[in-house]
Amino acid sequence: MSPERRKFKRASAEERKEALIEATLELVAEKGVRGATVRDIAERADVTQGLIRHYFSSKEELMTAAYEHHMVRITDLTSAPLKEISADASGRLAAFVSASLRPPVMEPTAVALWAGFLNKVQQDAHMRQIHQRTYDYFRHKLAEMIAAALEEAGRPASPARLHHLAVACNAVIDGLWMEGGALPEIFAEDELPKIGLESVGAILGLNLENKVDQP
Amino acid sequence: MSPERRKFKRASAEERKEALIEATLELVAEKGVRGATVRDIAERADVTQGLIRHYFSSKEELMTAAYEHHMVRITDLTSAPLKEISADASGRLAAFVSASLRPPVMEPTAVALWAGFLNKVQQDAHMRQIHQRTYDYFRHKLAEMIAAALEEAGRPASPARLHHLAVACNAVIDGLWMEGGALPEIFAEDELPKIGLESVGAILGLNLENKVDQP
DNA sequence: CAGTTAATTATACACTTGAATAATTACTGG
DNA sequence: CCAGTAATTATTCAAGTGTATAATTAACTG
Structure with a gap:
């Protein structure tokens, strides 16, 4: 019996591209861009390798699409919590910080990516x-929220000082995000959001800790 | 005329290993571990590729050696400034923060690595x-220095609180280090050490800013 | 239900990669 | 100055890589 040709189902361009991009992101997180070979990607997306070039003219193009997809998703994930919160400025800031330090934004795969x-x-x-x-x-969004929170507290800041504060708060968030993603096992549940709120609060001279409840 | 065999000089094992490791680190920073091929590495170290396996039994072993070399160097670089400073506890802490946010510790290649x-x-x-x-x-060193600085200020902290503070300060430093390394052109000279001292100071409730002068 | 076409698989190709081995040659110790 | 030997170069190999092209077949259309 000769080896049978593989059965397959046709899918829409959107479905297939999506599946290929997801597979790509997983593999880039695991092995980096060069370690994510077209054969690996195809296998994980459950297609054969030739199909990749039917949807993307090169591996390069697939990588770019995957990266853009990822960045858009991250942006959406940090913005979403703000929509449903009609709190005061400091509450919105607290929600932003907190969301940035929880799944699905803070995840080992995100740092690896x-x-x-x-x-x-x-x-x-x-x-x-x-x-x-x-x-x-x-950074722009963060600076905006910091400005609003400080004004709300009756302590508006100069543009230069605002820039400093935004860089500093961004660094705290990024640093915690990185630590939590790189060494997830050493931090307790909710520990990092708590530290984040405490630290950003200390830098800005605001109390953010009771501003947000566990979502 | 037949292509002449390449001339070469013998070198000590230490010299050659060092050269190979430096070349490896450069290339890993540029293209990642998989992008740093043995041929690239050999070329940059100005030898032929076969020599690598004379000193390292595999690419894997070379990578491990290079990584260890790098980590030891980073450790030394952040520890060195502390030796020559006989300041008070907060001064030593300030020196540590400041050194971590300047070259040669904070550099684009370090983040890429x-x-x-x-x-x-x-x-x-x-x-x-x-x-x-x-x-x-x-983190241990940082926690130690934070503990000493807080005691010096007459506000000793509990171990649990100390842990939180160390994580937070570490995150600020890591985050600024990352931002400075990833986007070096958008920060002015000495801007990041200044922000770092300001932020760590705010988190700990200490004034660190006039504790250290430009080295 | 037959005909068509685009989605999918299969195969081939040229090149790179890490590793292994063979061939040279720069240095050292007598 | 002359072996000897270890450092170094040169060559080879099998596996893996991205890309290109040919062969099939699932699904739609009339």
Whole structure:
């Protein structure tokens, strides 16, 4: 009996692209961009390797699409909690900080992805542009919320000071995000959001800790 | 005329290993572990590829040696400034924070290296051990210095609180280190050490800013 | 239900990779 | 100055890589 040709189902372009991108992100998190081979990706997406080039003209293009997909998702995930919160400025800030330090934003795979893509981001102009855009959005949003919270407390800050504060708060969040993602087992549940609120609060001179309840 | 055999000079094992390790670190920072091929490494170290296996039994072993070399260097670089400072506890803490946010500790290549090695660190037991050791050392040292500084200020902290504070301060430093390394062009000279001292000071309730002068 | 076409699989190719082995040659100790 | 030997180069190999192309077949359309 000759080896039978593999059975398959047709899928819409959207479904297939989505599946390929998810598989790509998983593998980049596990082995980096170069370790995620087209054969691995195809296998995980449950198709054969030739199909990749039917939807993406090169591995490069697939990587770029996957990165963009990931960044958009992260942006959405940190923005979503803000929509449903009609609290005061400090409450909104607290919600933002807290959401950034919990799953699904803070996850081991997210940190691994960040690391896996860094090289490519630094060397590929298009990737760097995607990164820059997301990063700027984040910092701008954070600065905005800090400004509002400080005004609310009757202590408005100068633009220069605001810049400093935004960089500092962003660093706390990024640093905790990284530690939590890189060494998830050494932190207790809710420990990092708590530390984050405490630290951002200390830097800004605000009390954020009782501003947000466990979602 | 037949292509002449390449001329070469013999070197001591130490020299050659050192050169190979430096070349490895450069290339890992540029292209990640898988992108740093033995041929690339050999070329950058100005030898032919066969020589690598004369000194290291596999690429794996070279990578491990390079990673360890790098981690030891980082540890030394952050410890060195403390030796020559006979200041009070808060002064020593300030020096540590400041040194961590300047070259040669904070550099684009250092962040790229961190990212380049992350995958391997998470998957290789020996690498993870090296990483864990360095990380524990860092946090322990930081916690120690925070404890001393708080006692000096007449506000000793409980172990639990100390743990929180050490995690938070470590996160600020890591986060700023990452931002400075990933986007070096957007920060002014001395801006990050200043923000670091300000933020760590705010978290601990100490004034660290005039504790350290530009080295 | 037959005909068509695009989605999918299968195969082939040129090149890179880590590793292994063979061939040279720079240095050292007498 | 002359072996001897270990450091170094050169060559080979099998496996893996991205890409290109040919062969099939699932699903739609009339």
